[in-house]
Amino acid sequence: MDSKLVISDALEIHIINLQSKEINDKLRWMKVFKEGEKWDMGKYSDEELKSAVKELKRLSGDVEVMAAYDKEMKEKLDKALIKQAGIEEGIEKNKIEAAINFYKNKVDKDTICKSLNISLEKLNEILKEN
Numbered sequence: 001m002d003s004k005l006v007i008s009d010a011l012e013i014h015i016i017n018l019q020s021k022e023i024n025d026k027l028r029w030m031k032v033f034k035e036g037e038k039w040d041m042g043k044y045s046d047e048e049l050k051s052a053v054k055e056l057k058r059l060s061g062d063v064e065v066m067a068a069y070d071k072e073m074k075e076k077l078d079k080a081l082i083k084q085a086g087i088e089e090g091i092e093k094n095k096i097e098a099a100i101n102f103y104k105n106k107v108d109k110d111t112i113c114k115s116l117n118i119s120l121e122k123l124n125e126i127l128k129e130n
Contacts, residue, residue, distance in 0.1 A: 099126050 095116050102112045103123075113123055 096126050096130070099123055100130050103127055 095118060099112055099116055099118070102115070103109070107115075109120060109123055112118075113120055116123075118126075
């Protein structure tokens with residue numbers, strides 16, 4: 001792989017408002033989505049469609065770019081999943097600490113469960129373990 005190949009972190013989002021298009025325009029867009037890069041640009045004069053298909057062909061035509069892009073996206077997804085797992089773990093730890101503190105301060109179990117959105121079984125499990 002070329003060491004000079006750079007995948008940008010810039011995200012480009014294209015929004016296609018099909019509600020504002022005529023039925024024939026919608027059908028053409030649907031055909032592009034279905035056929036992808038096999039779509040024949042020469043049949044239509046719609047510059048927006050031609051631009052979209054040209055960009056699709058540019059991105060998908062270079063195996064090296066696609067491999068680098070796939071690798072980059074996998075790494076970003078892995079990082080996001082790890083981050084989300086850490087957040088969920090932190091939330092769970094905070095709930096456990098709060099449940100224990102509420103119980104130590106004589107708050108009844110029903111109120112603790114409602115306040116922390118946990119079941120009575122879960123609360124009893126937390127109190128038993130701590």
